[in-house]
Amino acid sequence: MTYRxxxxxxxxxxxxxxxxxxxxxDQVMEELKKNDRQVGLATVYRNLHHLHENNMIxxxxxxxxxxxxxxxxxxxxxxxxxxxxxxxxxxxxxxxxIKAIEDEKGFSVEEYFTTFEGxxxxxxx
Amino acid sequence: MTYRxxxxxxxxxxxxxxxxxxxxxDQVMEELKKNDRQVGLATVYRNLHHLHENNMIxxxxxxxxxxxxxxxxxxxxxxxxxxxxxxxxxxxxxxxxIKAIEDEKGFSVEEYFTTFEGxxxxxxx
DNA sequence: CTCCTTAATGAGAACTGTTATCATTGTATC
DNA sequence: GATACAATGATAACAGTTCTCATTAAGGAG
Numbered sequence: 001m002t003y004r005x006x007x008x009x010x011x012x013x014x015x016x017x018x019x020x021x022x023x024x025x026d027q028v029m030e031e032l033k034k035n036d037r038q039v040g041l042a043t044v045y046r047n048l049h050h051l052h053e054n055n056m057i058x059x060x061x062x063x064x065x066x067x068x069x070x071x072x073x074x075x076x077x078x079x080x081x082x083x084x085x086x087x088x089x090x091x092x093x094x095x096x097x098i099k100a101i102e103d104e105k106g107f108s109v110e111e112y113f114t115t116f117e118g119x120x121x122x123x124x125x
Numbered sequence: 126m127t128y129r130x131x132x133x134x135x136x137x138x139x140x141x142x143x144x145x146x147x148x149x150x151d152q153v154m155e156e157l158k159k160n161d162r163q164v165g166l167a168t169v170y171r172n173l174h175h176l177h178e179n180n181m182i183x184x185x186x187x188x189x190x191x192x193x194x195x196x197x198x199x200x201x202x203x204x205x206x207x208x209x210x211x212x213x214x215x216x217x218x219x220x221x222x223i224k225a226i227e228d229e230k231g232f233s234v235e236e237y238f239t240t241f242e243g244x245x246x247x248x249x250x
Numbered sequence: 251c252t253c254c255t256t257a258a259t260g261a262g263a264a265c266t267g268t269t270a271t272c273a274t275t276g277t278a279t280c
Numbered sequence: 281g282a283t284a285c286a287a288t289g290a291t292a293a294c295a296g297t298t299c300t301c302a303t304t305a306a307g308g309a310g
Binding site: 041 | 295296297298299305306307
Binding site: 064093097114119 | 191205214222232234235237241
């Protein structure tokens with residue numbers, strides 16, 4: 001037995017699974033309070049870390065601040081500079097792109113991330 | 126007249142131009158001391174920000190920490206998880222890739238960044 | 251069901267990287 | 281050389297995150 005399924009961990013996980021957004025640790029705290037779940041800040045951080053480590057949730061860094069989402073599948077991100085929202089998009093690079101880098105540089109790629117910065121459709125209106 | 130060419134700014138700039146590495150603000154400080162240049166920490170931060178803002182130097186975020194390099198041209202990064210080094214590589218995505226995203230999502234791309242995480246050639250030996 | 255080990259928690263202190271404050275300095279223009 | 285104000289240095293403040301440590305409670309063993 002290694003991990004324990006605590007109600008706090010489940011509460012944190014449920015928040016992310018229940019929302020289709022990218023949340024900071026603070027925003028997860030807010031949601032927990034909104035749902036009358038009492039979880040300490042350190043515990044929220046610990047569980048976000050734990051869940052991400054175990055591929056249960058996704059994580060992005062925006063300006064050095066961690067954002068978590070309920071989708072652990074690899075995907076790219078569009079970041080709107082007007083409204084700050086982050087949109088998920090399918091990975092744009094494929095196996096061949098990666099193989100090219102690996103062959104050319106002798107670098108073993110384990111993961112790769114692409115982020116697009118710009119203005120989303122809504123904000124252009 | 127808007128900006129002034131101070132010796133501190135030049136010192137910070139020269140450090141980055143003189144080294145082919147990605148440095149944190151602290152590492153820039155170290156280099157300055159090594160070269161007997163006296164520049165305050167806040168000034169280092171201000172100048173790194175200023176130089177980047179004016180496209181004089183490049184900037185990457187690694188785990189939320191800013192790294193600066195002397196090359197302001199857009200390029201992608203390989204990050205070795207063994208030695209921590211960051212290697213520059215040419216942008217892998219091209220105009221067509223970007224246009225596809227823009228057309229499909231109605232998102233105007235201003236900048237885009239790709240980072241490859243893995244193990245570099247040296248560390249595999 | 252009770253006992254026991256230890257993973258996990260809560261509260262707050264500590265830490266890290268960065269930015270803000272503010273009096274002082276020095277660069278560039280007149 | 282006088283002047284204006286951008287830039288500096290020292291330090292306080294800040295934000296996000298991690299650490300500490302005493303306490304709690306999962307969940308496996310008996």
